Amino acid sequence: MPMVADAERAVLAKCGIIQFGCDPRALGTQDCCAASIPMNAADPQELKEARALWLQDRCDEALAKFDAVLMRHPDHPLALIDAARAFGGRYQIAKAETLVDRYLATAGRTAAALALAGQTYRMIHRGRKALDSLKEAAGLSAPDAATGLELAMLLDRAGEMEAAEAVLSGVLARDPGFAEGRFFRAHVAIRRGDAEQALPELEAIAGETRHHPYLRTRACYALAEAVDRAGDAAGAIDQALRAKEFGAPDADPLRRIDSLIRKQGDQLARAFTPAKLAQWQREAGGHPPLVLLTGSPRSGTTLIEKVLDAHPGLRSSDEHDLFARFIAPPVLQPPGKAGTGDAGKRLLAADARRAAKMRATYFAGMEELLGEPLAGRVMLDKNPSLTELIPAWLRMAPHSKILVMLRDPRDVVLSCFLNYFPLNAFSVSFLTLEHTARRYVREMDCWLRLRDKLPPDQWRETRYEDCVDDLRGTAGGVIGWMGLEWSDDVMDYRETLARRLTGSPTYADVRAPVHRRAVGKWRRYEEWLAPVQPILAPLVRRFGYEE
Structure with missing residues (x-):
């Protein structure tokens, strides 16, 4: 399984373990977003064409096509979200933000719509609006695993560590096998100096072949960090080398x-x-x-x-x-x-x-x-x-x-x-x-x-x-x-x-x-x-x- 390109992007999008900024390929949200979107109609052909242009890195043509789609389908929820992500990816962020706002006005402030809007706000460099939307979504209903993890990560970045841990605990109580959530919990534990909790969790994730290589790689690097903090230089080198084995084929x-x-x-x-x-x-x-x-x-x-x-x-x-x-x-x-x-x-x-x-x-x-x-x-x-x-x-x-x-x-x-x-x-x-x-x-x-x-x-x-x-x-x-x-x-x-x-x-x-x-x-x-x-x-x- 490849470590890079589309495979890694899909894991990043679905699991919430995401860099800030706009993932240029995160279009077509029913396939690559944690939150689902209510669909009342099939995707217009022009929308499929706009996505295809974006994936070919023909960005200016793609943006023109997205504009054309929205002229004909101004309230199509998926078109609004995809266009927002594309315009945000090209640093036309005010326009992208307006499109996400329009999506919420059209779809309503349901938990699912707020979760999708929150993810999109984050992707277009509007972290605070992302956090507010995800908080509001979580207040309406318990978030699914990936959405809850993204909320926990944003709370952590905002310095709201106790709130992040509470959200994450709720996610894992509902889905104890959610590996990405287990990884993030262990990662936070290392920062707190609680290696006793973190090491068994990380070792289990790193050693389970059913997990994506990306997640196993992250677990190995987290293990390297933990044993380095404990003063074990040889152990840190061993874990880093173990992590790098996953990238060698690419x-x-x-x-x-x-x-x-x-x-x-x-x-x-x-x-x-x-x-x-x-x-x-x-x-x-x-x-x-x-x-x-x-x-x-x-x-x-x-x-x-x-x-x-x-x-x-x-x-x-x-x-x-x-x-x-x-x-x-x-x-x-x-x-x-x-x-x-x-x-x-x-x-x-x-x-x-x-x-x-x-x-x-x-x-x-x-x-x-x-x-x-x-x-x-x-x-x-x-x-x-x-x-x-x-x-x-x-x-x-x-x-x-x-x-x-x-x-x-x-x-x-x-x-x-x-x-x-x-x-x-x-x-x-x-x-x-x-x-x-x-x-x-x-x-x-x-x-x-x-x-x-x-x-x-x-x-x-x-x-x-x-x-x-x-x-x-x-x-x-x-x-x-x-x-x-x-x-x-x-x-x-x-x-x-x-x-x-x-x-x-x-x-x-x-x-x-x-x-x-x-x-x-x-x-x-x-x-x-x-x-x-x-x-x-x-x-x-x-x-x-x-x-």
């Missing part, structure tokens, strides 16, 4: 895609020059203040983003695919021929009008995502691993600043190896320690090549370890570099977090007080890291982590 095609991405990154880095950047800046004039926060995954980007987001003169966004999926590819790749041609030459061929269109699309999409205008505030876009696309980013917004998060390379590699990532062309490198190390080196070498071509005031590196040791001083330095005055709100960032839902996988970590437990963690794993130490040594020295 690795080769993903590695081929990754090699194309690497080739594109090399082409962009070669094409990018200081003279080109200066030309782009002259052509653009000015644009709204923008900072790209990037670096390797597991380097501390979420911590610094959430701290900075408390500043009244700044707004940040969780990781999204607006630039990488919808803005950069049309510029860098021939239509319908991804991975072909020279991305560097295509970047240089993008004229000022094309760049202006990229900017307009980006800032409009970000304001839709935030649900409010930027109104002169700095936009902080946290997107780890966007490093190889920095030249394309600067074609779009040539005055934007680049903030790169650094952390001891050995800690970064270890954390990437031990923790779960959805299997894709990027994370396929994390299936072995050697490939993890080489992926990190590739990304940071790319950054160093680009850094040397940027004006000194346009980039900054910030260390995770400095954030841990002196959060106020480190944040203050970054804020000043951004051109903002200090605000005491920054040190109350956990209060800001309590009012917002975060989509980062490390949402629970950043809600906790800052600690040093993860600093120098690699030393407990020195035996297993020994083979990759020579690979990392140049960057350990370059970034000043040599002892």
